[in-house]
Amino acid sequence: MKIFSAAQLHEADKITTQKHNITQLDLMERAGTQIFNWLHGRMQGAQVPVHIFCGIGNNGGDGLVVGRMLHEHGYNVKIYIANFTDKRSKCFLVNYDRVKDVTKNWPTLMTSEEDFPEISPEDIIIDALFGIGLNRPPEGWVKKLIQYINSTKSFKLSIDIPSGMYADKALDDPEAVVRANHTLAFQAPKLSFFLPETGKFVPYFEVLEIGLDPEYLHTTEPLAQIIAKPEAQQFYKQREKYAHKGTYGHTLVIAGSYGKIGAAVLSAKASYKTGSGLVTAFVPECGYTVLQTAVPEAMTLTDKEDDLITEIKLDFEPSAIAVGMGIGTKAETVRALEKLFTTTKSPMVIDADALNCISENKSLLEKLPELSILTPHPGELKRLVGDWKDDFEKLEKTKAFAKQHNVIIIVKGANTIVAIENRLYINTTGNPGMATGGSGDVLSGMIAGLLSQGYDPLIASVFAAYLHGSAGNQATHTLGFEALTASDIVEHIGAAFLELFAMKQEEDKNKNA
Ligand SMILES: NC(=O)C1=CN([C@@H]2O[C@H](COP(=O)(O)OP(=O)(O)OC[C@H]3O[C@@H](n4cnc5c(N)ncnc54)[C@H](OP(=O)(O)O)[C@@H]3O)[C@@H](O)[C@H]2O)[C@@H](O)CC1
Numbered sequence: 001m002k003i004f005s006a007a008q009l010h011e012a013d014k015i016t017t018q019k020h021n022i023t024q025l026d027l028m029e030r031a032g033t034q035i036f037n038w039l040h041g042r043m044q045g046a047q048v049p050v051h052i053f054c055g056i057g058n059n060g061g062d063g064l065v066v067g068r069m070l071h072e073h074g075y076n077v078k079i080y081i082a083n084f085t086d087k088r089s090k091c092f093l094v095n096y097d098r099v100k101d102v103t104k105n106w107p108t109l110m111t112s113e114e115d116f117p118e119i120s121p122e123d124i125i126i127d128a129l130f131g132i133g134l135n136r137p138p139e140g141w142v143k144k145l146i147q148y149i150n151s152t153k154s155f156k157l158s159i160d161i162p163s164g165m166y167a168d169k170a171l172d173d174p175e176a177v178v179r180a181n182h183t184l185a186f187q188a189p190k191l192s193f194f195l196p197e198t199g200k201f202v203p204y205f206e207v208l209e210i211g212l213d214p215e216y217l218h219t220t221e222p223l224a225q226i227i228a229k230p231e232a233q234q235f236y237k238q239r240e241k242y243a244h245k246g247t248y249g250h251t252l253v254i255a256g257s258y259g260k261i262g263a264a265v266l267s268a269k270a271s272y273k274t275g276s277g278l279v280t281a282f283v284p285e286c287g288y289t290v291l292q293t294a295v296p297e298a299m300t301l302t303d304k305e306d307d308l309i310t311e312i313k314l315d316f317e318p319s320a321i322a323v324g325m326g327i328g329t330k331a332e333t334v335r336a337l338e339k340l341f342t343t344t345k346s347p348m349v350i351d352a353d354a355l356n357c358i359s360e361n362k363s364l365l366e367k368l369p370e371l372s373i374l375t376p377h378p379g380e381l382k383r384l385v386g387d388w389k390d391d392f393e394k395l396e397k398t399k400a401f402a403k404q405h406n407v408i409i410i411v412k413g414a415n416t417i418v419a420i421e422n423r424l425y426i427n428t429t430g431n432p433g434m435a436t437g438g439s440g441d442v443l444s445g446m447i448a449g450l451l452s453q454g455y456d457p458l459i460a461s462v463f464a465a466y467l468h469g470s471a472g473n474q475a476t477h478t479l480g481f482e483a484l485t486a487s488d489i490v491e492h493i494g495a496a497f498l499e500l501f502a503m504k505q506e507e508d509k510n511k512n513a
């Protein structure tokens with residue numbers, strides 16, 4: 001699924017009305033009807049008081065359509081217009097009149113704090129104050145209204161976007177955003193839903209299709225793309241019946257130093273569990289017995305040094321390499337990395353301390369093989385691309401860095417984001433339990449495991465991020481968040497593959513029935 005900017009959504013709106021010979025009002029009716037259907041399906045006529053707060057733009061117009069339909073269906077609804085300016089939109093005005101046609105309970109015009117209504121904790125609030133047309137932070141009594149809404153214990157449903165938040169830029173005033181329990185976004189989610197500073201205002205959302213012009217949506221380069229189950233299903237390559245272990249590549253995991261050999265164990269195991277035919281771990285001498293015991297399937301090569309990696313000597317050509325987990329940043333290790341980068345042709349995942357080595361020795365960047373995959377957490381990313389003022393600038397800097405150095409960057413976080421050239425892919429799986437030591441080592445091993453099997457670097461990146469989050473989600477079914485460890489993620493990689501097609505099998509069964 002694609003994510004569009006506010007400007008693109010306005011453009012899509014315009015093109016849809018022109019090409020499909022419908023009016024803006026028809027589109028608003030569609031949008032409002034979708035929200036009404038969502039509510040009606042859940043409320044089933046319940047007489048819970050519903051308070052709809054409308055602005056004077058088209059988001060407010062949507063609120064009026066919902067209010068009219070709720071009235072028509074006998075719901076207990078009260079509509080308020082936050083009358084902060086006289087510049088009401090055309091569609092707002094038409095729908096304002098239409099409400100008056102169906103009820104004597106006319107909308108209340110609010111012009112100051114004195115007009116704020118009483119709201120009980122059991123009531124429902126619908127927030128239609130501002131949509132994607134917000135162009136400055138809400139101020140004065142309108143900001144107070146948002147804070148008043150937030151102070152209630154009522155369930156808050158935002159239409160299209162929580163009012164006070166922009167679709168595609170940083171918040172101006174976090175005190176002036178509706179803290180919605182749920183958001184129903186039209187046609188596509190907004191980029192701000194997925195970034196830490198703004199996403200916290202959108203704990204849950206659903207997308208409602210409103211039939212914007214398919215050609216525009218298909219051909220327009222989006223701000224970002226969402227990787228959810230339908231996309232992940234398409235990435236999967238079926239294994240061949242006559243395959244042998246050589247068919248699925250030989251992954252090399254270069255990891256570990258004294259006290260951090262576990263990073264190599266997790267990564268090597270994850271490569272195997274993701275389907276790599278063979279896995280070799282290259283570790284300092286002190287890791288030999290650990291590896292042979294903890295991952296008997298893996299072959300182990302060791303450095304001449306006991307406690308760190310100083311020279312990577314290989315006796316085979318790896319199909320893919322994951323390097324950096326727990327290796328430290330000593331000068332000898334940096335030299336070993338430099339040699340690796342300049343001599344190897346294998347696709348490569350560069351993680352953790354290897355990234356820190358690069359940050360401290362920027363000349364290494366020029367030596368990276370093309371389309372190497374860098375997997376920084378926020379601290380490592382900052383050391384690579386420099387500081388940022390907000391999440392949106394972080395993405396811009398990341399994209400610029402990826403383009404400049406012809407690499408793929410996987411920004412790890414609640415929504416892991418993959419950047420390549422000017423494009424962004426946002427992962428949707430994962431959970432807070434996965435913020436645990438070793439989780440990243442598992443991801444690196446998984447990406448390399450997919451690379452070894454011939455997945456191209458971009459697909460390996462986005463698919464591994466999806467499977468990694470999905471494995472973490474599977475693990476929570478029996479463990480919850482707190483008890484989840486990186487080893488549990490590894491143990492649930494199989495379940496993540498199975499889950500990928502679980503629904504599809506059900507659908508196929510239904511189709512054949
Ligand atoms: N995408 C689609 O295809 C469809 C979209 N639809 C809906 O339209 C919504 C977008 O509507 P919209 O463009 O009218 O903007 P919206 O947010 O309602 O109003 C903003 C208005 O308020 C003003 N204003 C701005 N900031 C302000 C502030 N801080 N404090 C005070 N005033 C402020 C600003 O005017 P200004 O004062 O700047 O002249 C502007 O006029 C969208 O979210 C969705 O719900 C559906 O109906 C159908 C299909």
Ligand SMILES: [K+]
Pocket residue numbers: 059127128129130131158159160161162163
């Ligand atoms: K809203």
